[in-house]
Structure formats: structure tokens, C-alpha cells
Amino acid sequence: MMSAETDRLSNGPExxxxxxxxxxxIISSALIASWAVQALAEGNRYVLSIPIASAFALMIxxxxxxxxxxxxxxxxxxxxxxxxxxxxxxMIVASIALVIIGWLSGGLRVRLLAGKGIILxxxxxxxxxxxxxxxxxxxxxxxxxxxxGRGVRSxxxxxxxxxxxxxxNPVLTLxxxxxxxxxxxxxxxxxxxxxxxxxxxxxxxxxxxxxPASALKGLRIGxxxxx
Numbered sequence: 771m772m773s774a775e776t777d778r779l780s781n782g783p784e785x786x787x788x789x790x791x792x793x794x795x796i797i798s799s800a801l802i803a804s805w806a807v808q809a810l811a812e813g814n815r816y817v818l819s820i821p822i823a824s825a826f827a828l829m830i831x832x833x834x835x836x837x838x839x840x841x842x843x844x845x846x847x848x849x850x851x852x853x854x855x856x857x858x859x860x861m862i863v864a865s866i867a868l869v870i871i872g873w874l875s876g877g878l879r880v881r882l883l884a885g886k887g888i889i890l891x892x893x894x895x896x897x898x899x900x901x902x903x904x905x906x907x908x909x910x911x912x913x914x915x916x917x918x919g920r921g922v923r924s925x926x927x928x929x930x931x932x933x934x935x936x937x938x939n940p941v942l943t944l945x946x947x948x949x950x951x952x953x954x955x956x957x958x959x960x961x962x963x964x965x966x967x968x969x970x971x972x973x974x975x976x977x978x979x980x981x982p983a984s985a986l987k988g989l990r991i992g993x994x995x996x997x
Contacts, residue, residue, distance in 0.1 A: 789916040792832055793931075796910060799825035800935050804992025829909045843908035844963035853965035856956045861969060864948070865976045872980030879979060892971065899970030900963060906932055906950070907957040907966060920958050928954040936991045945977060 799821040811817035833843065840846075872878035911928045918924040929950030936942040953966050978986060987995060 786917040789913040792828065793910055793913045795828060796825050796905065797931060797934070799828075801992075804935070804994075806993075808993035825905070829905065832909070838912075842961075843904065843912070844957065844961040844966070845908075846962060847964070849960045849962040850965050853956055853960040853962035854968075856960060857952070857965060857969045860952050861973060864973065868976055868980040872982075875982055875985075877980060877982030877985065895971035895974060896967050899974070900967035903953065903957075903963050903966040903970055907953060907961070908963055911954050911957055915958070925951060925954040925958065939987055939989070939991050939995050941981065941985050941987070942989060942991060949973060 803818055803821040807818050807821060832838075869878060906928065910931060911924070914924045914927050918927060929947050932950035933943045933947035936946045949970070953969065957966060978989070990997070
């Protein structure tokens, strides 16, 4: 759902061009981090944070310039039940499919959490999912809608962008495209980043608990995929 301010801004071709440039800039920052920085400064997390911090700074500046509130972006509770209602049926079907695939491929395994992991692992998964969904939906999805509108085209573009950022890992690329379609479509109907983050973290856990480790390649992407 777009705010009134965003709707007004989207009428001008100049603003649509700026939106396209913003999307390209965020994608470029992510690709630079996962490919160039990982290759040139392997193991140095401080260097890796530079393009990521720059991307978040650009997004925050853009939100302020366009008058977008946290509520507009999806940091809200009123749409949480509807978003969850849209997400859960698809998550159940996808989870059953992954369990079957894992059982047939021998990758199915139970991951038990103990000690501090019972709290820290789900908390980290939710936090990481929230950051990704904010960038993907709260920024990229909203900007793509400015020049493609709501609907199938913008949903597919958002999903393709998410998949692109997980290359060259074939399983993650396919999984993130499928997840990207679901999350982008739900966001456009019920913008709620908390529900999307919860879905993201749960489906990540299901994925790593069902598919063989050899297929997931340690969830590595970019330059690290070859390491």
C-alpha cells in the first residue's frame, strides 16, 4: 500500500526515474558487498559493512525526502493478522513439500536448540529477516511500484532482484525467488514487515532442516560460494 505522499510523487517521470536509480543503487551496493568486498577483504567485516551502511543510509534519506513514515513502510501491527493469514497457508504447503523432498533426498533432520540458542537463534533469525524484508519490501518493492505499479509485474521484479542477490547458489536462488514472490505479493496487499520477518525466519529454518547440507552449500552466496 502506497502513502498519499508517495502516490503524489509517483505521477512525475522524474521521480519515477529517481526511484529506478535508487533501486539500482541498492542492488549495486549489495552485489559489491557479496562479490567485490568479499573477494578483496575476505574476513574483514568492517570493510564489508561500508557498502551495506551506505545502502541503508540511502534508504533512510530517501524515506525522509519522500515523507514516508515507519507505518507507511510496514512497521505496524494493524496489518499483522491479515498478512499472517495470507502467509500461513502458503508456508504450510511449502513446508510439506520441503519435508517430502528432504525425506526423499536424505536431507531431513531435526534441529534441536538448547541453552541460549533457544532464545538467540530465533531472535537472530527474526532480526535478520526483518532487515532483509525492510530493504526488499519497505524500500525496493515500494520504489518498483512507482514505475511499474502494483501487481504481477512489480512482484516478479522484486522476486527476481531477491534471487539475483543470492547467486550463484542455485538452491538459494530458486528458494529466494519463490519466497520473494510470496512476500512481495503479501506486502502489496497487507504491508507488515513483522509478519514477513517471521515468515522469513521460519521458512529459513525449514529450508536448512530439510534439504541436504551439500545442496545448500552452507547458505553461501556471491564470492564466498566458491570458497
